Amino acid sequence: MTQANDNGPGGPPKLTALVVEDSPPMRKMIVFALSRVRGLTVVEADDGVDALRRIASTKFDIIITDINMPILDGLKLIKRLRADEAYRDVPIIIITTEGAEEDRQRALALGATSYITKPIQAPQVIELVREVLGLAEDRR
């Protein structure tokens, strides 16, 4: 899913986000929330493998990923991304549950930038992404 980008001269920077989540409702809500961030184009991936496929063809400015996913989970994805020179410094936000403290610590140790706890609240997602990307508040 790709959001229209209506930036003009002097407008917000054109950035691209990748949302990696195997749960369709969760993924749709995160994409919906991020569609409210002006200048941000959002791409979806069903799981870690799908994410790597999309990363091969597009350079993303931020990645939001679930931890528990089939085939290639979020932790392995972070490890792969941080081993890639192009993604060494790209912000990675993980989606975790409140009780998954161990997963959260492992993800942060592997190089995740920050985390969102389920149940997700769209305004918090937007705020965190804006903060990580250094974007000013600007509602669509």
Add this chain to the structure above:
Amino acid sequence: MGSFGPSSISWFERQCDTLPTSMSHDAAGPSLQARTQAFLREFFAKGEQLVRELIAENDRLRHAVSAGEGEAGATARTIERLYRQVAELEAECAELRRTAVGGRDSGTGFRNRLDDLEREHYRLAAMYVAGSQFHIATTVEDVLRTLTEILLNFVGAGRFSVYVVDEERQTLFPLLREGAELAELDELALPGEGGLAEVTSRGGRWTADAPSGAEPGVLLQLPLYAGTRLVGLVRVERLLPQKAGLDDGDSGLLELVSEHAGVGIETAWIRAHAQDVPLSRGALERLVGT
């Protein structure tokens, strides 16, 4: 200083004029009279000079006083004008403060309104996503997965169980549990008692203003209906630790789950038992009566 003036000078002038202008001399030099007259002449001349100087000083001081009084008056007027300006500026400042406070209140009002709209926007988006997911679910497994994701990730229910109706035995049997062991649960006889009876006998979907069916260890019981057919039941036992309580947005989602999950389970059940018949124009036209 008022004791000196032109009359004083005239007096000295008259005294000088009365003195002889030439001195008589004797053999030994000027006489005593001549010296006295010279002395007096010099005395009155000095007196006249002193009086002139005093008058001049008096005039200068008068002018100075007059000028001082003028300056003081001007200063007073300036101070008075400045006071007025200060008062005007203070009034203007107070007005600006009132306007600023009003503007801030107005801005805060708009900001709160915008936040309310954003929350409503997200609530509707969550309901849209949940509804669309139930609609594309074609199997009971899909429906249960969607149900779990909505309750866990959108509503924030940390522990809940899903029961489905066994219509032949008139029981609700546990089919899924999140946050605890399924095997711990027993079947529930219909129509049940207490909170269970309240929600299973209502004949329609759950609404926030209806009895919640709360029981010991159960926060609320959500009947799953397909129309008026009771299909199942969700028992929410506990919310996630970070979830303080249910709000209006959660209630909307629970109402949607109560209706759409029930329809989803029924539809998936029918689909699972339906004969696989290819779509055909004749059959479809007969269905719609054309």
